[in-house]
Amino acid sequence: MKGKTPAESKTIMTDMVLPGETNPLNNLFGGELLARMDRCAAIAARRHSRRIVVTASVNHVAFSRAVPLGSVVTVEAKVSRAFKTSMEVFIDVWIEDRESGSKNKANEGIYTFVAVDETGRPIEIPELIPETDLEKSRFAAALRRKQLSLLLSGKMKPSEATELKALFMEE
Ligand SMILES: CC(C)(COP(=O)(O)OP(=O)(O)OC[C@H]1O[C@@H](n2cnc3c(N)ncnc32)[C@H](O)[C@@H]1OP(=O)(O)O)[C@@H](O)C(=O)NCCC(=O)NCCS
Numbered sequence: 001m002k003g004k005t006p007a008e009s010k011t012i013m014t015d016m017v018l019p020g021e022t023n024p025l026n027n028l029f030g031g032e033l034l035a036r037m038d039r040c041a042a043i044a045a046r047r048h049s050r051r052i053v054v055t056a057s058v059n060h061v062a063f064s065r066a067v068p069l070g071s072v073v074t075v076e077a078k079v080s081r082a083f084k085t086s087m088e089v090f091i092d093v094w095i096e097d098r099e100s101g102s103k104n105k106a107n108e109g110i111y112t113f114v115a116v117d118e119t120g121r122p123i124e125i126p127e128l129i130p131e132t133d134l135e136k137s138r139f140a141a142a143l144r145r146k147q148l149s150l151l152l153s154g155k156m157k158p159s160e161a162t163e164l165k166a167l168f169m170e171e
Contacts, residue, residue, distance in 0.1 A: 001124065002126060003126055003127040003129040004048055004079075004126050004129065005130070005131050006078040006080065006130060006132075006135045007078075008048065009044040009045070009048040009078055009079040010076070010077075010078045011040050011041075011047065011076070012076050013040045013043075014074045014075075015072075015075075016070065016071070016073070017069050017070060017071045018069075019069060022069050026068060027066040028067035028068075028069075030063055033073075033107065034061065036073070036075050037077070037093065037111070038058075040075040040076070041089040041091050041109075041111045041113065042055065042113060044078055045079060045087050045089055045115070048079040048082060049087065049115040049125040049126070051123060051125065053113040053114065053116070054114055054120075055111060055112070056086060056113060057111065057112040058109065058110075058111055059111065059112055059145055060145070061108075061109040062107060063107050064105075065104075065105075067093075067107075071095050071096070072096040073093060073094070073095060073096075074095075074096065074103060075093050075094075076093075077089050077091045078090055078135075079128055080110075080128070080130075080135065080138040080139060081128050081130075081146075082125050083146065084122075084124060084125075085122035085123055085124055085125060086112055086114045086122075086125075087112065087113050087114075087115070087128075088111075088112055088142045088145065088146065089110070089111050089112070089113060090110055090138055091108060091110070091111065092105060092107075093105070093106045093108060093109075112146070144164060144167060147162070148164060151164070
């Protein structure tokens, strides 16, 4: 199977924050943002694998900045590493300033998707070939995050989490 670059899975979705999607402070409801991130990341995972994909895990989400009503929000997702059947997808969320048009980073997330066949069974996917420095550093740390996610979900024993052990043994 031919490897693919993160650029080949890059997915950008731009949308507005409408009244029905906000919390009592008139900021975007967290669950609504999670759904937008999931949708965008699923498209990126599908572009990388060209398969049916399912969300296996939400590994990390940081709601660093509130997203006010009326904001124009851009969600950008790219596959950051492919394993045998699973993919890690990085999602960056930006708010567009109305007057200047400049984009400010608001939130980010890391999701894991698994490619499956028509019966829902995991299926092999192409490897990911990172290109930029940022893509290479995200790729390098992805195995550690995968082990942490498997550990937290009870699918891996602490003794098997070699990358995490190495992290905590570092001087
Ligand atoms: C995700 C799913 C396909 C995994 O199936 P499974 O029988 O556990 O398959 P495996 O144990 O072989 O895992 C498949 C891959 O997913 C990875 N994986 C499974 N759970 C994971 C988790 N919590 N975090 C990170 N990776 C995970 C495994 O490490 C494996 O990766 P690899 O093949 O790249 O090494 C299955 O659990 C499922 O269908 N879940 C429901 C998905 C869904 O409906 N999502 C929408 C939300 S409702």
